[in-house]
Amino acid sequence: MVREGNVVQTIFQQIINGLSLGSIYALLALGYTMVYGIIKLINFAHGDIYMLGAFWGYYVINVWHFNFISALLSAMVVGAVSGVIIEYFAYRPLRHSPRIAALITAIGVSFLLENGMSYLFSSNTRDFPQIIKQVNYNIGGVLISNIQVLILVTACILMILLQVIIKKTKMGRAMRAVSVDPDAAELVGININWTISFTFALGSALAGAAGVLIGLYYNSIDPLMGMTPGIKAFVAAVLGGIGSVPGASVGGFLIGILETFFQSIGLSAYKDAVVYFVLIVILLIMPAGIFGKNAKEKV
Amino acid sequence: MILQVKDLIVNYGVINAVKGVNFNINEGEIVSLIGANGAGKTTILKTISGLLKPKSGKIIYEGKAIQQQKAPKLVKAGISQVPEGRHIFSGLSVMENLQMGAFLIKDHQKIKQNFSEVFERFPILKQRARQDAATLSGGEQQMLAMGRALMANPKLILLDEPSMGLAPIFINEIFDIIKEINKHGTTVLLIEQNAKKALSISDRGYVLSTGKVQLSGSGTDLLANKEVQKAYLGG
Amino acid sequence: KTQTAGNNQTGNTIKIGVNMELSGAAAGYGNSQKQGIQLAAQEINKDGGINVNGKKKKIKLIIKDNKTSTTTSASVAAQLVNNDKVAAIVGPATTNAGTAEIPNITKAAVPSVSPSATDPNYTKQKNGKVQPYVFRACYQNNFQGGTAAKFMTNTLKAKRVAVFADNSSDYGTGLAKAFKKSFKGTIVDSQSFSEGDKDFNAVLTSFKSKKIDAIYVPGYYTEVGLIIKQARQNGINVPIVGSDGMADPKLAQIAGNKNASKIYYTTPFSDDVAKSNPTAVKFMNAYKAKYHADAPTFSALAYDSVYMIKSAIESEKSADSIKITKGLSKIKNFDGVTGTITINKNHDPEKPIAIEQLTNGKVSNSFNIK
Amino acid sequence: MTSLLQVDNLVKNFGGLTAVSDVSLHLNNNELVALIGPNGAGKTTLFNLLTGVIPATSGSIVLKGTNGTFALNDKKAYQIAKLGLSRTFQNIRLFKNLSVIDNVLIAMTSRYKEGFLSSIFRLPNYYKTEQRVTEDAKKLLALFELEDQTDVLAKNLPYGTQRRLEIVRALATKPQILFLDEPAAGMNPEETANLTQLILKVQHRFHITILLIEHDMSLVMNLAERIYVLDHGSLLAEGNPDEIKSNPKVIKAYLGEGE
Amino acid sequence: MKANFKYNIIWLIIMISGFYLMNTLILIGVINAFIENMLVTIGINIILATGLNLIIGFAGQFSLGHAGFMAIGAYATAIITQTATTPAGFYLSIVIGIVVSILVALIVGIPTLRLRGDYLAIATMGAAEIIRIIINNMKITGGAAGIFNIPQLASWPTVYTMVCVTTIIIVNFIHSRGGRAVTSVREDEIAAEAMGINVFKWKLAAFTLGAATAAVAGSLHASFLQTISPNDFGIMESISILIIVVLGGVGSITGTFVAAAVLGVLDTVLQDFGALRMVIYAAALILIMIFKPSGLLGTWELSIKRCFKRFGRKERVKQ
């Protein structure tokens, strides 16, 4: 089994592992960052919208025999719609309340989705229908699967797309304006509710898509599946500088790579601890994350 | 008559801030609202621009009752406000702030033209075009707020203490700019602590006290009024 | 007022409490167990109930959720024994929640049978004596881990083994510890994962470069299924050996049938054993009829727990909690779904253990380990 | 004559922008000095440097106070405050959700000790100190006609009163030098006249030095003994009100023609 | 002076009579082991949440790692009372838990308290997770299995006393010079600095005091429950303490008491609902926050002094 080049191969394989894990975190972190960017709310329920997307994909593929693309697109719609509904009922009434109150509702919504789904459809783990057959490519001994590539590419495309939307389009500017001063935004003609709904729709659509992609990749879904990656993705968003689209991606990839690295050197028991440690160290050097603007108040 | 305010009552919770105010503005006029701190001037302005909903009363703009309309609709209809405390978008550059002002304008040519007009009036904004608006000095922010409102091509502009925090040399300039904006066809509703200056450029003025109109008249009449002089003109 | 020892059962029903993980991290396993418990109670009641000294009494289940929390488990136990005055308790599913209920049930002298608390010391007091009111229906870790170690050496002839354990519960860590203690070959590498993890590629890649003969993966099917899948996709084709937490039809579904080959796990309850065990056949058919799915091990263990209580009541001819305790500790050659059970002096069940092998997702072989 | 505060060659850069460039000035004991200049000249930035809110790029600030001589450059804001430099803010920064008296009491905290144990166990010492400082605070508030408002939340005060409270709060730290950043902004002429009297009262009663930024020339010319004019970060002129009023450079850059 | 003394005596009487009331109720069997269990849990949650309320509600620092400090206390007690199975051993373990948690709070707080808002929340959450993971992998802590068969040296009187003591300490701190300094930090850091307040020092003071009380709660938890495991001190535990604080009203200690009690009762009532329990709990959480965004009591505080004054006023009105 021991061959020449084994070490190099292993290193490359680990890089691939890190990137594909990172792309998953990045995909989720993007949604967090969007929502946080506009209403400064840690949308705890984001991970659970991802779960809804996965369950939707599971259902439509198994029952209505959707193909991959239509499952993915419809999951995005489902994600978007549920995001908008959650915003409308749970967050909008609290828009002028202390932020911490909205955070608690967000936690409540997260619990509600997790446990509501468990209650309605049981908390069992299910296998996600393998609608795209996984194919492994062997590149000089380094294995990479088509689904890994798919997720990686999707994450990158979405990242660029979002960055363009936020920086270059009118809607993006409106989103930024609403986030800094809602009153003034209204005074220049921006419909705040619409803008916030749009942001939620966009962020949640990403989560919906992630649900299908990740369901397909890992082949296992359950109602609590959003919890752990949800928190990790949020950490990624913070690490990258929450509110920043490139930050979310970089944060996601960084965490994926760090986790992989520490596991590969035998620290699997401490992988999360080390990631948090690195997070804290980075925040000490860059208090607003890697891409975050450390907007000091002008006195 | 471009704007008519009838029996306007506005509350903050249980606090009654505006207690039945009536006034009107004709097209092409400059009208001033003056009054002490807490008289309710800002509240009236916010109600006109749609940020606050009145308890009762009517606001009629170009013949239509607008008191239930939301701010974005009214911007589209031609009402722009320069809010008290400036409320510029920090984190966005000066340039982007101005772009936001033209949010509802679709015509790119028009936007370009507005840009050049604003930069002509406020050359300092051009110098600082790429700077984060949050780091501008107080006066610069005031200009930016004004420039942003002008980007929307308003028919009626509502100015809430535009001279606050400005250097004397600039106060004169601001009032010149207001006159000029007015000359180009924009109707102006002006709130000022600097009542002397405000009334001297106004066609008409209203004096507000604790939520009610106390006095009204032409700018020159009010300037000559003894009571007004004593209370608001410093002697 | 001094507590009169034990809960007496008057009236026509016997109250059995269920202190179970119905929400929280272990909800999946807890709900499986609840199904097994309900199935058993339903069957018994359909038969008229438990025969207490000639009089048939029906079981009344009082099911409460401990949300996989020690604090809540203690509270649930206190409520069951003090307010509901149950005669015995089934549960909890996890060792942590299980140990949390011990003070309260001991004070009230009410026995509890846990279907799946596996820590070796669960049934022991600090001084090494047995906990008087604590019983379980599953193997303790040392037994299962030791069996797996023996099997690796004797049957698989594995010399170099990697351990990959779930270290978010005592189950995985306990088994790993027991395995390492009794394995004779070399432990090449020992890594761990946590409940809820989905990506194991990093560790598997590092295993791959280390020339191993087998992997030991003590954990639950939710994660181990994914480990199998990712190992095979990474080109690791060595045998993967685990424990009864894997004994669930979902394992192969998650791993994918084609990946689920050369998979072994220790189990008390298997298709193969079942064929020769009429109690098991009956259980599996009844389970399928009621829940439209294959019975998982957790349900079988919970089902047995209820019947163990029934047998204790019937042999002692009383449904008083102290009597039930006595009856439980005397169980011998009890004919359970998970084998013929004898409760030893440590309140651990002695029952045969089997190792099942999966090939293409199906049980292809089973080994009886002596 | 040694001055109370001596500032030499002070510089502050924000990235490429030099907001304060090579400013030297001094404040004498019990003097009332005004700092004026066009918008964006760097006045507030200079205040921020002097009070330690932001660090200077270079230059020196030396305080020769009653307790000795200190270089303030590398001191933190709270240390500078303890040394006797206190300020108000251009945008009011009261403790909005706290009562008027709490605002004052907080400013007094650096002036007394209470002891963790004596406050936790409510030893007699605790009550004595509390009573003493509360009385001090009330006295101070009474001086500014705020004694009826002690329990009102700061955010519920009218704007002008908030400005007044900010001054009281700054005074509660027992400063040697008080910095006022546009105290009359948003006030009408009558209120400005009242404020002028108030500032004079503060100067005389507390024997402190005051440096104030203001765009309202009626106030500046009435109050200031000396005026510094800042433009584009550097000193443009210095002098008494009459000199400044007639300085052509100041007229061109700041005052403007007319009036 | 005299008046202050009077109010303190009244509080003392309330606390002592509360104790005897409970004692009697237990003796006559109104409070059985189950209710006692519930009350103890509520008491421990009160200690945890008042400490967190000090950090979040009064110092304005969003800490999401409270369970980490609780873990330190719990493990200190579990480990020490294994060998020193005496009340003295138990109290020693509380002290050691406090000392260790203060040390850790300093190590965690000195770097992280420079962060703002949600960044601080994530950093403290991370710190607590690091603590938990280290515990999860140590031998002396029993790893993932935790420690069980911990001798029960804390019963309800201990918990009751500790609730009183920690509350007195925190409330008295809030109403002292330090408390005012801490509150000013919450309101406006820049203004506070300008008033001569060492913002960082006071943040750290509130953070360590909160951590120390959390350690006490952990000790009580371990000794009362007799079993602990790393999973008891995860992110979800920190969140559930946060929920108590926010539900009661950020900045209201009275609110914390009320919320801890309400949630404690709700939690036991919901035990019967199985899988539906968390659904109901979540719905309740959302509804309460929507209809009472500032928490059940907002920033309202029960004050004997005020009661007296109001009562006095009514009397006068009657005359």
Ligand SMILES: Nc1ncnc2c1ncn2[C@@H]1O[C@H](COP(=O)(O)OP(=O)(O)OP(=O)(O)O)[C@@H](O)[C@H]1O
């Ligand atoms: N958000 C609010 N909530 C409660 N009361 C308010 C609010 N805003 C303003 N008020 C009160 O309403 C009254 C009118 O305030 P308004 O801001 O309209 O006065 P103004 O004339 O603009 O004063 P200024 O000259 O200070 O700007 C004041 O008494 C003020 O305290």
Ligand SMILES: Nc1ncnc2c1ncn2[C@@H]1O[C@H](COP(=O)(O)OP(=O)(O)OP(=O)(O)O)[C@@H](O)[C@H]1O
């Ligand atoms: N934090 C900062 N980052 C970048 N530039 C800044 C910052 N603070 C101030 N500036 C710039 O420094 C210059 C001076 O600002 P400052 O606020 O000191 O002006 P000022 O003299 O107080 O003006 P005003 O009278 O309008 O308040 C301005 O051009 C401003 O844009």
Ligand SMILES: [Mg+2]
């Ligand atoms: Mg106003």
Ligand SMILES: [Mg+2]
């Ligand atoms: Mg300034």
